[in-house]
Amino acid sequence: MKKSIAIIGAGAAGLASAVRLLKDGYNVDIYEKEKTVGGKMNRIEEKGFKFDVGPTIVMMPEVYREVFEYAGKNPDDYISMERLDPIYSLQYGINERYTVSSDLTKLTPFLESLSEKDAEGYFKYIYSTYKRYLIAKNYFIEKSFRSAKDFYNPEMLVKALQLKTFNNAYNEISKYVKDEKLRKMLSFQTLYIGISPHNGPSIYTIIPMIETIYGVWYIKGGMYSMAQGMAKLIKELGGNIYTDSPVEEIIINSGKATGIKTNGINKNYDYIIANSDFPYTMKNLIKDIKNKRKYTDKKIDSMDYSCSVFLMYLGINKKVHSAEVHNISFADDFEKNISDIFEGIDPKDPSVYVHVPSKIDPGMAPEGKESLYVLVPVPELKTRGKKWTQEDIKNYKKIVYNKMKSMKGFENTENFVEVEKIYTPNDFEEKFNAYNGATFGLAPTLMQSNYFRPHNKSSYTDNLYFCGSSVHPGAGVPIVLTSAKLAVSELEKDDRDSL
Ligand SMILES: Cc1cc2nc3c(=O)[nH]c(=O)nc-3n(C[C@H](O)[C@H](O)[C@H](O)COP(=O)(O)OP(=O)(O)OC[C@H]3O[C@@H](n4cnc5c(N)ncnc54)[C@H](O)[C@@H]3O)c2cc1C
Structure with a gap:
């Protein structure tokens, strides 16, 4: 009989794990707390504008393609990729701007x-x-x-x-x-x-x-197309994705994971893969302190977290001419900007990244309009020491619009805004359970990398595996797709050894 696997979370790593396991003959159910798949690789749609929520820069395209190839499929039937040239524009000060090519x-x-x-x-x-x-x-x-x-x-x-x-x-x-x-x-x-x-x-x-x-690549329809492509393949391979289904507990009996609890109901599985953020998972889904072992709540709180982001998704009713798909403007004092972020201060003179997918992908905005994704690195919530309030958001928005006035192509953005959505670290924490709202998970410091990063196979609980940003090898789409590959191969090794 086919063995059954529950995956907690339909982020990039959860979806990629499911594809591999289904191809290898397992029954797979994914439980996702949100209404849509993708986790941070999600999409916001309003008035004909489409915005990627999180990742936008596609590197190492072969790692994306490999997920589909593993299942014997042609990746081109699921995602359409094109190479960008230039890869981005970089602006220093008011007048100095360079377009950077990988040619x-x-x-x-x-x-x-x-x-x-x-x-x-x-x-x-x-x-x-x-x-x-x-x-x-x-x-x-x-x-x-x-x-x-x-x-x-x-x-x-x-x-x-x-x-x-x-x-x-x-x-x-x-x-x-x-x-x-x-x-x-x-x-x-x-x-x-x-x-x-x-x-x-x-x-x-x-x-x-x-x-x-x-090279740097672009996926037609934005990164969310990758999540949609994987979800489509999972359904074709016979997997189940249950959205709106938060997992409340990983059930552990005598040191072995035997199921999950969702919507108050216990469900038995042979193996569990947690794609939910590792620190959140250890703190909230593993209830008994004896099963947390090294990762006590105190340990989780004392770990180092990556920075977070303040994001504005703007639908504007004009075209932007003198900009690229990816545009970065450095803070005048970059060193201070960086030290602010990691010392818990919202930068007053921020560096800003603006992504304009509609420049090459007309489907991302209504005709004659543009969809902008404006990202500013800010401290994660532990270092910041407090959540973002409505007042904070109002004030920070002004800082960002003001900075954009000095960015070539984006000078008058504020006057043309038709849609404005904002995500702060609070949103990443509340929507996706990103611990401390740290958008890239545990910081990849030396002491939180490789062997020292949480492992793909639980060190303490049998039949429990982890994938995603906060475990080995780390954050970024190609890297979490690799974490899925590692978690699945650990699980399959144990399964073979158990026969
Ligand atoms: C703003 C931003 C910009 C980025 N830019 C880039 C980029 O340009 N290029 C790049 O390669 N990477 C980028 N990244 C990083 C990349 O997006 C992430 O590393 C990757 O998407 C994380 O995938 P994941 O599967 O680890 O986690 P997640 O996407 O967080 O998935 C975890 C899933 O688990 C679900 N979940 C949590 N708790 C539960 C529960 N109890 N029950 C059920 N489900 C649960 C969550 O809702 C979520 O769907 C960016 C990230 C952000 C946030």
Whole structure:
């Protein structure tokens, strides 16, 4: 008889886990607390405008495609991807703006315009970071850590040293290039995973390298199309997705997960995969303190969390001409901006990212109009020390509109707004149970990475597995899709061993 699996949460990782398990012959039921699938990879629709809620930047497209290929399907039948060139525009101050290409014949003249020495430094950076990336991918990212000996063995310790990750990202980049703009251009990406370029481990300098060598892509219909594509495939493979179905408890008997409780009813399963945020899951879904073991409520509260975001989804009734699909404007004082975010202060002079999908995807906004996604990194709720009030939102909105006045193409945005929706860290906490509203989960500090990050297989409870941002290997869509692959392979290994 087919074994049964309950997945808690229909985020990117939960959906990808379901596809793999169904293909491998298991019965799968997904329970999602919200009305729609996708988790942070969700969509807001109003008056013909469509906005991705969370992720917008598609990197490592082959990882997205692999989910469908694993099930023997052609990914093109589920998601339509195109490569972006330029990958983004970067604005420094009021007048300095650069469009950055991942096409070497376009990128090189830009680098040389800064200096030939910096162009040379850039190529050295790509070479040495690619070497580190291969080690990270083959020995850490795509490997699950079940027990201490998976990490504490001579080969892994050598590889960990070869990762050379003790420096911070900004200092690491500074070894290769001198130009301050270029240093920012190659280090701000640690914010994609919610950590500071001045503190985050230098291994995350692989992100701009990945953008360059594999490109930045766009999925037609926005990222939400990926969630829809996976949900469609799950149904075709015979899986069930129950939305509006919050799980209240993971039932554990004698150290073994045997089911879940949803809407007051206990349901038995052979295995459980929790895609719900790990800290939330340990605190709220595992009730008995003896099953929490190391992850007591106190431990969960003392862990480090990634930053969060203040997001404005704006439908505007005009076209934006001088902008790209992804646009970033740095704060005048970037260092202060970063230290504010990680010291719990809402930045008064923020860095702002504006995504305009309707520039290349007409279906994202009504004709002649544009849908804007305006993101500002802000502190997560633990560091901020309090939730956002309506007054905070009103005041911060002004700061963001004001900053946009200095952004090329977005100067008068406020005068053309037809739809305005705002998400604060409160929303990410309330809607998706993101602990502390930390949009990228547990911070990937050295002591919360690889073996030290919560594992994909529970260390304390049999038949319980974890996927998603706060567990190994970390946050970002391709990375949580990898966490799904690892959680499923751990589960299937145990299932084979139990026969
Ligand atoms: C604003 C923002 C911008 C981002 N930008 C990018 C980007 O450009 N590129 C990129 O690659 N990544 C980006 N990311 C990161 C990426 O979106 C996430 O890492 C990824 O989507 C997380 O997926 P997940 O499956 O781990 O978690 P989630 O999406 O959080 O899914 C967890 C699911 O569990 C559900 N759940 C929680 N508790 C329960 C319960 N008790 N019962 C039932 N269901 C429950 C939640 O509702 C949710 O649907 C961004 C994230 C955010 C928030």
